[in-house]
Amino acid sequence: xxxxxxxxxxxxxxxxxxxxxxxxxxxxxxxxxxxxxxxxxxxxxxxxxxxxxxxxxxxxxxxxxxxxxxxxxxxxxxxxxxxxxxxxxxxxxxxxxxxxxxxxxxxxxxxxxxxxxxxxxxxxxxxxxxxxxxxxxxxxxxxxxxxxxxxxxxxxxxxxxxxxxxxxxxxxxxxxxxxxxxxxxxxxxxxxxxxxxxxxxxxxxxxxxxxxxxxxxxxxxxxxxxxxxxxxxxxxxxxxxxxxxxxxxxxxxxxxxxxxxxxxxxxxxxxxxxxxxxxxxxxxxxxxxxxx
Numbered sequence: 001x002x003x004x005x006x007x008x009x010x011x012x013x014x015x016x017x018x019x020x021x022x023x024x025x026x027x028x029x030x031x032x033x034x035x036x037x038x039x040x041x042x043x044x045x046x047x048x049x050x051x052x053x054x055x056x057x058x059x060x061x062x063x064x065x066x067x068x069x070x071x072x073x074x075x076x077x078x079x080x081x082x083x084x085x086x087x088x089x090x091x092x093x094x095x096x097x098x099x100x101x102x103x104x105x106x107x108x109x110x111x112x113x114x115x116x117x118x119x120x121x122x123x124x125x126x127x128x129x130x131x132x133x134x135x136x137x138x139x140x141x142x143x144x145x146x147x148x149x150x151x152x153x154x155x156x157x158x159x160x161x162x163x164x165x166x167x168x169x170x171x172x173x174x175x176x177x178x179x180x181x182x183x184x185x186x187x188x189x190x191x192x193x194x195x196x197x198x199x200x201x202x203x204x205x206x207x208x209x210x211x212x213x214x215x216x217x218x219x220x221x222x223x224x225x226x227x228x229x230x231x232x233x234x235x236x237x238x239x240x241x242x243x244x245x246x247x248x249x250x251x252x253x254x255x256x257x258x259x260x261x262x263x264x265x266x267x268x269x270x271x272x273x274x275x276x277x278x279x280x281x282x283x284x285x286x287x288x289x290x291x292x
Contacts, residue, residue, distance in 0.1 A: 006045045007032065009116050016043065016120065023131055028197060033123060033131070041112065044119040046091045046197070091117055094197040097164055104162035105250075106155055107177075107192045124192045127178040135171035135191065135222065145226035148176075152191055152219050153235050156212070158250050159193075160243055165208045167198040169215035171222040202243070209240050210273070214280065234258040 003011050003019045010016045020033040023042060030045045091114075098111040098121065110122040124132045140148065152174065159166060173195035180187040202208045216236035224231035233256035241258065242248040 004030075004032070004045070006116070006118060007034070007043055010034075010043065010118060010120070013115065015113055015115060016041075019043075026195075028195070034120075036112075036120070040123050041120060042109075042123045044094075044121065046117050046119070091119075091197065093199060094195075095119060097196040097199040100162055101159060101164060101193075101196075104158055106158050106162070107190060108196070109192065109194060124175045124177045124194070126176070127180075127187065127189075132175040132177045132192065135174045135176060138176055140223070140226045142227040145223040146230070148191055149219060149223040149227070149230055152193075153216065153239075153254065154250075155191070155193060156216060156219075156235075157239060157248065157252070157254075160202055160212065160239065161248060161250055163202050165200050165202050165205070165212045166193065166196065166215050167200050167211040168195065169193065170218040210276070212236060212240055214276065218280075 001019050001021060003016075007016065007019055011018075016034040016036050018035045020035060020040070023031040023033050025031075029047055032043045032045070034041055034043045095111060095114045098108050098119075101108050102110060109124055111119065112122070113120040126132045135148075156166070156169070173193070175192045175194055176189050177192045178187050178189050200208050200211060202212075205211075213236040216239065220230055220233055220235070235254060235256050237258040237260070238254055238256065239248065242252060
């Protein structure tokens with residue numbers, strides 16, 4: 001197909017050879033399958049802020065680092081230059097998170113380049129070499145659900161140990177990739193985490209705890225459809241408690257149980273959690289209706 005205008009500069013720079021097809025168009029970006037020499041990859045074109053529907057962006061951008069003090073002042077004032085810098089920071093956040101998490105061993109698409117607001121990265125595929133499905137498009141046995149849930153909880157821990165909270169983790173932004181075995185052996189399906197422009201710094205963002213709890217709850221609720229016993233687990237509070245105490249590592253054994261300390265109830269926090277749950281449920285229903 002003809003290269004879209006946003007991809008033409010990558011063709012001219014020799015970063016991609018051709019555009020195969022559009023893969024998807026989401027709330028934050030459009031993704032295209034592209035050819036780079038003998039490799040098939042994907043190119044993610046970020047939408048401008050005025051065309052994005054991602055909500056509560058201010059929570060996600062809190063305490064994000066910018067290149068210099070001039071940019072920081074402009075962003076605080078909301079000037080035209082500041083808005084441009086804020087948009088650049090939003091787009092580069094996913095690139096930074098991908099490189100950081102890939103280095104930490106988290107299963108994310110391998111990033112290759114970032115040019116003119118376009119992220120060039122690995123195309124995650126299924127057993128036939130086609131684009132891998134999202135979890136919400138797959139049905140699982142109880143055994144598969146338990147195994148994938150355990151894998152993803154471990155990935156959340158690995159991300160947190162690398163200082164990152166996804167912030168919008170759910171069955172809609174996790175792919176089920178296929179890893180082929182060596183010498184013709186049967187491969188395995190593994191979850192791959194995608195969509196990270198809203199990732200936050202675990203230590204520097206005041207909303208990190210709430211976001212991690214929501215991420216883990218989304219995993220529990222989704223896989224709990226196939227393995228009901230997962231619905232009673234409390235990995236989120238357990239993980240954050242260990243993290244706050246400085247006792248969390250990639251090897252820390254987890255039980256899924258957590259005993260809360262008795263204390264006065266913070267009603268403002270409770271009400272905010274209720275509002276977030278309602279908004280998340282509305283967004284989930286909208287995504288399901290759009291995917292149907």
